[in-house]
Amino acid sequence: MAQKNSKSLYLVALALFLGGIGYLLFSGFTQNSVYFLNVSEALATPQDKLHTVRLFGTVAADGLTMLDGAPGVRFRLEDKDNTSKTVWVLYKGAVPDTFKPGVEVIIEGGLAPGEDTFKARTLMTKCPSKYQKENRG
Structure with a gap:
């Protein structure tokens, strides 16, 4: 009888452990999932999704x-x-040194309903030297 109780205890502990892992995975995916769009796709998306x-x-x-x-x-x-x-984008924060016209950027933030300016929380510039092949002669 003591053996049945210990098996039940292990099964309950395993179920709680797996349930906890499942909850952590689910909450991590839903909180960190962010759409990645170019400007044309964003303009074609309803404002409530942005x-x-x-x-x-x-x-x-x-x-x-x-x-x-x-x-x-x-x-x-x-x-x-x-x-x-x-x-239009409004970013409040430290601007990277490489930020200038013509530079490719990735911004993260949102568009409030009824507003026409995207409010960015993060601003990252793409550094051309990291992504372009060097010409070696």
Whole structure:
């Protein structure tokens, strides 16, 4: 009889352990899942689906302004393939040294309902030297 109780105890412990692991996996995936879109895809997506996304594009040559009195920038993000598709971005934070017009960037943030400016929480620039093949002669 003592052997049956110990088997039951092990089965209950295993079920609790597996249930805990399952919960951690499920909550980790749902909290960290973020859509990754280019500008054209973001413009074609309903606004209520853009509260947490990553956007990829190129910093437009015009419209780039640094924020007064605080670190940050306001700029237009162009679609890499269709430069007529743009979205305004507001980023408050330290701007990378490599940030300038023509640079490819990835931003993460969201678009509040009824607003036309994407509010970025993170701003990352793509460093061309890491992604382009060196010419060795």
